[in-house]
Amino acid sequence: MHTRPLIPRHASAKVDAALADTRVVLVSGARQAGKSTLVRVVAGDRLAERRDLDREQDRTIAIADPTGFVDSTELLVIDEIQRAPDLLRAIKVSVDEDPRPGRYLLTGSSALFGMIAAPDALPGRMQTVELWPFSQGEIDSEPDGFIDAIFALGPGLRHTSTVTRADYAARIVRGGLPEAAFRSDPQRREEFLDAYVQALIDRDVRQLSDIQHKGRLRKLVRLLAARSGTIVAANSLESDLELSRPTIARYLQVLEEIFLIKRIPGWSRNLGTRVTAAQKLIFVDSGILANEMAIEARALLRPGAPFGPLLESFVLSELSRQLTWSSQRAELSHYRDRDKFEVDAVLENRSGQVVGVEVKAASTVRAADFRGLQRLRDRLGEDFVAGVVLYTGNSTLPFGDKLRVMPVSALWQVAAPE
Known part of the structure; x- marks a missing residue:
């Protein structure tokens, strides 16, 4: 065997x-x-x-x-x-x-x-x-040192990548659950992930909470998959599920408690801007997310496919994994103000130093992609270490003071400084 x-x-x-x-x-x-x-x-x-x-x-x-x-x-x-x-x-x-x-x-x-x-x-x-489920670095025997490296080196961090858009799509769909990640047959992986989510609802949810509407809880998981990487409020799901707001809020709490989803808080330091504290939702495992959306790797590369939201959720879950072992003790949040400035991930360490990370599914980046990072940089001053746009291209390029574009694979291929 x-x-x-x-x-x-x-x-x-x-x-x-x-x-x-x-x-x-x-x-x-x-x-x-x-x-x-x-x-x-x-x-x-x-x-x-x-x-x-x-x-x-x-x-x-x-x-x-x-x-x-x-x-x-x-x-x-x-x-x-x-x-x-x-x-x-x-x-x-x-x-x-x-x-x-x-x-x-x-x-x-x-x-x-x-x-x-x-x-x-x-x-x-x-x-x-x-x-957490396997990180990309654990699967590939890579160092997974991005968080420590970016705080230590700031905009001096450089990385060159040979990872292609097709490989990123395959990694998203594969995910990191050991039983799923090593199944080469996509249908067998899908069957495992379907059974996995159903078993969580049938067994683990029952242990935690008296859930009356398991069928609607299953529907909620699919609705959340379609909105992964976005701000999800309980009141926005009421009509789809025909459940009350308190019931939906309790269901969301249970799904987080069984490690199916993770909610990322809004970041604020009272910097004189009107910031929303709403939480952003991601799936703990990108393979489950892709399976709930019924999308395979090749389909992710087609025009109009939800590559962007899945890549963002994938990056946020990799950062979440890395924070459990990095030397830098940092908190993960996202930034969004009422002037429509956004940053996908904000990492703040115990000293109040901040790294901003934006995720783009494109292999080229425009100046407009740095709007949110520039806003953070200008408001934080010396506390702003670096702003990085992670993209599916191959090189690290400067985009102004403390701002860089860098391949997504820097997350797991960069080593932490000695």
Whole structure:
């Protein structure tokens, strides 16, 4: 039987470091993003026991006897911890009695669990490491160092690319979910992605929320795919779904909690301009997005195809992945003011330094494509590090003070400075 090569994950180093000084480590992310494989690799040579709460036998014991279930003198790995959240209380008691680091390594597929329940139960005792589907650099064994490089080098960063528009289209459609990314037959990939989304709705959504209209939730996912990379407000979906605004808002929250979508906040620093704080929506995985839009790679290259919105969503999801391991601790947002100036991605680090990123599906760029970046640059002054228009061309070119056009593949082919 053909086995897929094991692809190293950038998150491994972060999990290793956390186990060295933190009692409980949670790897949180989408189903089938590779969490179980990651923790197996990290556990490696350590003495470790393993439990899987997706197995009914393990789950039954966990619910019946939480204290006995978590009792271990070695590292205990527990997969899908959100299936038995009461275990957290037993883990808390255990790590308070024995505060050695590296006691528990958990995985979870629900952001609701990762962000709300666990920190409440384990304050100061747990670190969460977010794991996304494969990045392009992980798939290609490239460095994925753009964020660190652009903050360090600013407009001095240069990159030349041989990646073609057709290759970008193929990467978007492939996505990064391990099971889908390595299926060479497009039909088999589509069948997997259809089943994946349906399983999320049938199983994971049911765990989190009492959803009355699963059929409409499925329709909502398709509607959101058509609007990916745009600002999506609950009230704009009411008539299409025949659901109330509060219900739609709750559905959006659940889809984010199961790592299907991500909402990117509007950026503002009260710079004297009227800024909208509305959130922009992307799909966590571009393969799911393309599949929900029923579009294949070749069709993306045709005139009138939604290449632009899909490429923007793809870039924003790659930036989101990279922020989980970059040395620069930065926040991702987007900029849009009432004068119609926009920037697709704004990265702001802890020092208040800002990098702006605009995405264009064209292989040539016009001066007008820099309008939003120029607005940010002129308002931020010294805090503005660089403005980059990522495009499908091959070279890095200057477009004025601190402004550059650069190939999209710089995201994963550029190495972080030493």
